[in-house]
Amino acid sequence: MKKQILGIDAPEKECTDKKCPFHGQVNVKKELFTGKVTKKDIHHSATIEWFRPYYVQKYERYELRRSRIRVHNPACINAEVGQEVLVAKTKPLSKTKHYVIIQMRESGSKEEIKAPAAPKTRKQK
């Protein structure tokens, strides 16, 4: 059993999941994302999503683009829908899963990512 992964402490619960980064066999790579769990499925799977601002040059404004990935949800973490989680890249765990949840984030702050104001490139007439 590993006590820490990338400086993150192992959860208090233990599990027998082979694909758990703390109690199983998989190693994680230092490629991290944070997102919100939008779907939770059987076989320890979940879907997370997050939004990022994307600059549209034609309109000089930002639009929100959405990224979604399928992740592994180990039994010792067991994230629920709506929770903010930290995921790390692993070797392919199944056909669609290449990431695993390694930490639950405090979901106290309900701060949504807002598109920043467009930079003033043109003078107003």
Ligand SMILES: [Zn+2]
């Ligand atoms: Zn575990």
